[in-house]
Amino acid sequence: MSGFSEFVDALSFDDLPLELLVVLRRSFLDTMGVAAIGSTTLMAKTARRVSPLLYGAGDRFPSRVLMDGGLVSPTGAAMAGAMTLDSVDAHDGTTPNKGHAGSAVFPALFAVIDALHRNGRQMSGEEFAVVLAIAYEVSYRAGQVQHATCSDYHTSGAWTAVGVAVACAKLLGCNPQQIAHAAGIGEYHGPRSQMMRCIDHPTMLRDGVGWGAPCGVSAAYLAQQDFTGAPALTCDSEAAKPYWSGLGSEWLTVDHTHYKLYPCCRWAHPSIDAVHNLMRDNSLTHQQIECVEIKTFHYATRLAGHEPANWDEFAYGIAFPVAIMIVRGKIGAEELQDPILQDPDILRISRATRLIDDPELTAKSIKKRWAQVTLITSDGRRLEDQPRSPRGDAEVPLSDEEISKKFYNFARPVLGVERSRSLHDLASTFDQLGTVEFAELLDHCLEGSGKNF
Numbered sequence: 141m142s143g144f145s146e147f148v149d150a151l152s153f154d155d156l157p158l159e160l161l162v163v164l165r166r167s168f169l170d171t172m173g174v175a176a177i178g179s180t181t182l183m184a185k186t187a188r189r190v191s192p193l194l195y196g197a198g199d200r201f202p203s204r205v206l207m208d209g210g211l212v213s214p215t216g217a218a219m220a221g222a223m224t225l226d227s228v229d230a231h232d233g234t235t236p237n238k239g240h241a242g243s244a245v246f247p248a249l250f251a252v253i254d255a256l257h258r259n260g261r262q263m264s265g266e267e268f269a270v271v272l273a274i275a276y277e278v279s280y281r282a283g284q285v286q287h288a289t290c291s292d293y294h295t296s297g298a299w300t301a302v303g304v305a306v307a308c309a310k311l312l313g314c315n316p317q318q319i320a321h322a323a324g325i326g327e328y329h330g331p332r333s334q335m336m337r338c339i340d341h342p343t344m345l346r347d348g349v350g351w352g353a354p355c356g357v358s359a360a361y362l363a364q365q366d367f368t369g370a371p372a373l374t375c376d377s378e379a380a381k382p383y384w385s386g387l388g389s390e391w392l393t394v395d396h397t398h399y400k401l402y403p404c405c406r407w408a409h410p411s412i413d414a415v416h417n418l419m420r421d422n423s424l425t426h427q428q429i430e431c432v433e434i435k436t437f438h439y440a441t442r443l444a445g446h447e448p449a450n451w452d453e454f455a456y457g458i459a460f461p462v463a464i465m466i467v468r469g470k471i472g473a474e475e476l477q478d479p480i481l482q483d484p485d486i487l488r489i490s491r492a493t494r495l496i497d498d499p500e501l502t503a504k505s506i507k508k509r510w511a512q513v514t515l516i517t518s519d520g521r522r523l524e525d526q527p528r529s530p531r532g533d534a535e536v537p538l539s540d541e542e543i544s545k546k547f548y549n550f551a552r553p554v555l556g557v558e559r560s561r562s563l564h565d566l567a568s569t570f571d572q573l574g575t576v577e578f579a580e581l582l583d584h585c586l587e588g589s590g591k592n593f
Contacts, residue, residue: 147387148309151310159391171225174403179207183344183346198213201258206224206246207589218248222244232397236392236396237284240349245353248354262579265570265577277387279299283298283300288379301352304353322359322364325359398532401413401542404461405455408440429518434493435501436501448460472550473549508533510528511528
């Protein structure tokens with residue numbers, strides 16, 4: 141029996157340190173704001189239409205789809221919910237893994253919990269905090285092993301399938317042996333999708349969590365019925381051992397979770413931060429900007445986005461998001477509307493933005509993502525910013541006020557003032573909720589809004 145499965149089986153709320161709970165509260169709130177705005181996208185609507193065709197629910201175990209309320213199977217709810225979150229690239233992430241856990245973890249856990257609720261199993265906030273902590277921590281560690289042992293750069297769906305599998309297995313009452321098999325099933329069938337393909341050719345495939353989340357849910361249900369699949373090599377191999385040391389006493393979730401200010405690939409964020417500051421500090425208007433030079437690491441220079449035709453291309457871009465910040469001074473819900481893609485002022489600056497592959501910044505961009513921006517003005521000045529990495533990492537965190545402001549910016553137009561306020565307050569204290577209050581929070585997360593923003 142593997143050590144990690146014993147850890148999953150034995151973990152209780154009393155084992156969770158306060159600093160971990162603080163991160164999980166922030167992730168809950170932040171992720172639900174993204175879910176609200178994500179529910180309005182074409183990608184989310186397509187997933188919701190398809191999920192009942194592929195994963196229709198029987199009478200015994202239906203689950204509601206995130207921010208929609210439609211009933212499908214737990215696997216279908218996990219798929220549609222993960223695609224809803226993945227449709228707006230503003231959810232939390234982990235820099236060492238070059239990916240995201242929350243976008244798979246929340247819809248998957250919600251799907252299983254909602255099915256259990258309909259069969260009489262009530263859940264408190266403390267119980268949810270335990271499985272949420274497991275899902276994040278196992279995902280992060282499995283992802284680090286995968287990046288260290290696989291030659292290709294895989295999407296987050298590949299390693300979140302493992303974290304989802306073991307957390308859902310605990311929800312379903314699996315024993316340590318079944319939990320180990322759930323990890324192996326989730327890993328084996330998880331989508332080994334190649335991230336750079338979607339960066340080079342942006343589509344709705346995105347970060348793979350739309351397949352990783354349902355794969356993990358399926359693995360848990362299979363393991364519960366004694367389907368076998370162990371070992372998971374990312375959890376239970378010689379190569380994996382160094383990455384699982386300190387499990388239970390050192391929480392990667394605390395050290396490596398970051399949050400985004402902007403709804404696009406994090407590789408663009410240091411450049412967006414830079415132009416925001418340069419424009420503000422020099423009292424510039426976009427009419428004064430002639431062109432933009434961005435030195436950054438190699439992978440980032442492959443991002444599309446000078447003239448994005450859709451929001452998938454926008455998500456994996458640098459030039460266009462940078463141009464939005466220069467022209468509008470912000471990138472929020474109002475900037476995620478179709479007319480923005482044809483805005484002539486934004487397009488002018490985006491076309492005049494040059495990405496430079498910088499070997500020094502490539503060498504530095506291991507634990508962080510670096511960029512250096514220079515603005516060239518119409519009167520010939522070169523305004524240079526210092527090389528920087530994005531805000532939002534644990535060592536340069538966003539404030540609670542910034543997280544709340546981002547949540548409301550995304551949630552209010554879709555959910556309205558009252559529901560947004562209730563969701564904000566309940567999510568921010570979810571681990572302190574009893575079963576009745578947690579059921580209310582779940583309703584806020586899963587019911588539809590009926591709004592198109």
